Amino acid sequence: MKILTLNSHEAYVCLLTKLGYPIDIVDYLPGRYTKKWDERIRPIPENAELITLEEANKRKYDVIIAHSITDLLDVKNIEAPKILKIDVSLTGYIHQQGSTVKPQDVISALKIYIDKFKIIPVSTSEMKAKTWGLEDCIIVPLTVDTDFFSGYTGEISAGLRIANQIAQKSLIYDIGFFIKVIEKLPFKIVGYNPELPDVEPARDINELREQYQKHRFYLHTARYDYEDGFNLASLEAMSTGMPILTNQHPSSPVINGINGFSSNDPHELTQYALELLNDRNLAIRLGKNAREYVIENHNFQKFKEGWEHAIYTAIMKFS
Template identity: 45%
Template sequence: MRKQEAQAKEKTLLVFNCHEPWVYQLGALGYKLDIIIGLKGRYLETWDEQMRPMPPNSRLITLPQAQQSQIRYYCIITHNITDLLDIKHRHEPRLMVIHSTFEGRALEESSDVVPQDMKDTLKKYLKLIGGHAVAVSMLKGKSWGFPEDIVPFAVNEDDYLPYSGQTSSGLRVCNFIEKRKTILLWDFHEKAFDGIPIRIVGHNPNMPGVRAANSWEHLKRMLQSHRFYIHTANSELEDGYNMASLEAMAAGMPILGNRHPTSPIEHGVNGFFSDDPVELRKYANMLLEDKILATMMGREARKTVIERFSISKFKEAFLQSIETARQKWKHRKLNR
């Protein structure tokens, strides 16, 4: 085991920054990380410390530095075709991580690209370069035509504070809601929680009074203190959970939301769900009035996330995805 850990520390991954909470997970792999910042389209040019501290054994570099680096990277972690093109002159295995459904991304970006054309182009390009695709969920993998390798993201339950639920309010963490309203079923959210005390946290410049957490520690304290967590999503565009809702479960919060086939919530056990906003509001009020019930359900939510979304499972599966990418790269070189 120690020999494997020592070998891992000698290897370095080149990682395009995308969503800091997801990239932070890669610290569990044991590799060194060169994280590319200053990318176009990002709301922040550097690493967002408000979301996560930097992973262990990592450093920040620019794209030109990455393109010219003399390091022989063990694998390059990308998130879209632009990333793949940006490192086309490097000669290392590459892995593309699919974080969203094609339909959801097209809606968010107001794109008029023909879906099948885009999917075919990506599949052909990955085959051409010997790249490998891994998706964070089956819904997202199928959406792009890559259902073969699925590695759900994870949480480490030991990172979170013991639940108190002392604040009689719901909590929801979400960035850029304005352009994601259809994906998030935001109209339903507003109807269901009208008149209910709810704290929204995240980067949402068009929403007065809504701010991101000051730090990950600040977010943990909010997860600890608020009574319940909300996750609503269109089942054709987004999963019935995200990293924030899994964090909430790890912190011992019960979850409220709409019915969703991929939700980890069991109605009446670790949360409540309903497609009727009036009924969901009733459940919210029930939890606001009964902290003991919220605590019991949150305890079950924590058990669920530990069983289904452990960091050890993520590590094992993602290390295998990297090895698959390396095999495809090697096979591509042999067939040239």
């Protein structure tokens, strides 16, 4: 089995390599904040090779995993079963594109394209699949390496958020609400955000884990009509053992007072944060429950079974 994918999200592509198959990754693509694989996010996997799109067009593959409509168009001339992985809502996609296109027009065009070229849609959540109108979409939940992301201490009395390009995603991440929560709190943002002073990405995955381990709590905010109530970073934080604070959201993993706190009142969420800052034992207790949630609901076995099913379905539909 030989897989081709494209580099749009190093952390997720690394999860795909854990399926155990040799994988070519098309790198050096336009439209990203970095021109090549960002080794600060993840090291290049041993079973992966970074190649150009020109090189990919000369090779043969058993399956291609695209991460966007743009990816699908990039690989349209390569004869192989194709999977479209959706990890952004349609509303979020249109917003990030700065487009005025009607959602229904995108849905109709995508369905025609998927049917014509026998493409299998996969989504990281039910919410995202529904926004694209994909009733037959295969849901493959996000996963986290819970052995690696562990070891919480909470020794730094401050909150944390891991996010890239916050300015461009301010509506999706409900940054207005986020700022109200943290404006009087000790707080650290980590990620690629050149517009924000004193905000830098972690040097590598080990430093990223250290941020999760040492900070007292993690804050994730998102508008329910644009994004899920969790993402890979928040699940990594939970796996490490961090208690999570979120705005209330239909898909939030937070059970109030059990593995974190949630509220649509920013001032109330600030008070919850202060409780955690003043009580490290409370943070440890809630964080332990957060970790157990990830182990149960986002373990690698579910991820592997989901992708194996998607790959098999794509190959059978293409043949």
